[in-house]
Amino acid sequence: MAELESKRSQVARIRRTAVRALAAYPINEPRLTFIAHGENTTFRVDSPDGRFLLRVHRANRHGPGVDSRLAVGSELDWLAALQADTDLQVPTPIPTHTGEWTTVADDLVCSVLGWQAGRMHANDPRPIHFQRLGGVLARLHNHTAAWTPPVDLVRMRWDWETFFGNTMEYGGVSAADCWHLLPAPVRTQFDEIARRMRTVMAGLGTAPDTFGLIHADLHLENALFDANAVHVIDFDDCGLGYHLYDIAVPLWDNRYRDNYPALREALLKGYAEHRALPDLTQLNNFIATRDVAFGLWFAGMAQVNPAFAADLDRTMDYIHRSLEQIL
Template sequence: MFSCSSGHKRYFVRVTNYKTIVEQQAEVDWTVWLHDKGLAAPEVLFSKRDRSIESITYKDKEIRMVVYREAPGEHAKKKEWNKETFERLGEEIGRIHSMSKLYQGNTRAINDWHMNDEYNWRKYIPKVEKRVRETMESIFRDLEAVPKTNDTYGLVHGDVWLENVLVESNKLTLIDYQDCEKHFLLFDLVVPVYSAMEYSFDGNGSIVKYVHELTKAIFQGYARECSLPPSYLDHLLLMFRLKEVADYLLMHIYGHEVRGEEEERLFNLYRIKIEQNHLQYLITKELVEELKALAV
């Protein structure tokens, strides 16, 4: 991402070949549609040739660019990741999910989540990590058995962590739709809570209470705009576990070559957490029952 300005206005230019041109165009088209509907997405600027994506050749390589107008607001401070912010975030995610059920664009070019290489645990998790591989196999097998319906599965942002949410006084904007995918809608609600647990909990009070408070807040906001069948909330822990192993996969993909002492400590910490299923102590049956009451 590159920032630039013209007069008093600021813009961001995304330069990437992360996806094929067809996949990237489908992602940008959906983002444009969301913004045009007044939903929480950044504004894409079109070129003089009326294109949302332009290509140039640089050092014999084709590079694709997308230009965004600076979205309003700022990244929230740690102390602002509270139940009020999460309730508003749940509303925005709910609007996106609800409206996107009507989207008529090229969704076929947007991958189902499990087709993305970043979920290929057999490829990236070393065979020596036998317990982790067994755990991942179990998680992915359980996910295959979860039914998919129009009310539970569809287009999602896919990466609603703290750095991808901008907060203004009366508005939230989600940025960086690059990882959008077809996924369980529940996953978009799990990612921000998991992110807050990892990056915002400051050690004051109980982390269990903190996670439960944010989870109930985001579901309360979501329920105003979009409904999930209460029975699907039985898969809440499974979605949290998917988020955790997805992060561990990314660590292996992008951070395996150079490991200092701190990186090795982090790898070991994640490995222990996954092997021991520590999330079961945070995502309790009592929490799930409370969320089911909100979903009705």
């Protein structure tokens, strides 16, 4: 691996991009505060006009050859539709001076969203949090089943090719090359999951009762709880995919908690309150698929992000031990 630019240097460079991008938005006297540097680089923006989230999107985030402006614009189209059609608490897309959802600065696509308040419970989840999250997932699926998206919708398609083929690019590394970055034991496990899921996904098909527009990343760090309300954030991974995958995501990173059975039951109960549950027979296989998606992403990001590189060995060891139990 080539020597990586330090995180401090990367953030400073992207901050300058963010400042240039803000000139395109009707936000007066903006003050930027760095939040995170991962898949995208994000900043809180404080202004007399309110508080906002600015995202500087990674190049080729949605796959090589995909127009990032169209892809991010399609994400914001869905957010706008959710706000118009439901009472779900999702971020408000902020248009530029010229009415566009995005702008480009230094060849990077940037977008601005209204700020979402609330408390994160990723470290101390209780069944009530999962029940409310399950209800949100069901209502998201209900909306997309009834919504007619724009004809030019551009989003990832979370099917077998995207999870296991060479559709995506992570940290500037093609998905196929990310497989070669995996430790041999993990790659063997991923190969087995790929074989399983080819059969599973073919059997499920893509009928509207199993497959549609999904959030694809609704774990507890992307849900902010405010009294009885759940504010859902980070639709950056949203795309066409299996409803079972959406249900698997919040279970995936909580499956080793002592109260996991209660959390799982609560999530499914909350979902069933708003929408019929899908067949759960393959739920554990979709949890394993999440391990694959996370592992390939992490391996690729470690090639460009020093924080990921420092944690790569520990993360791969965790994935290997986790998959030993499932397989």
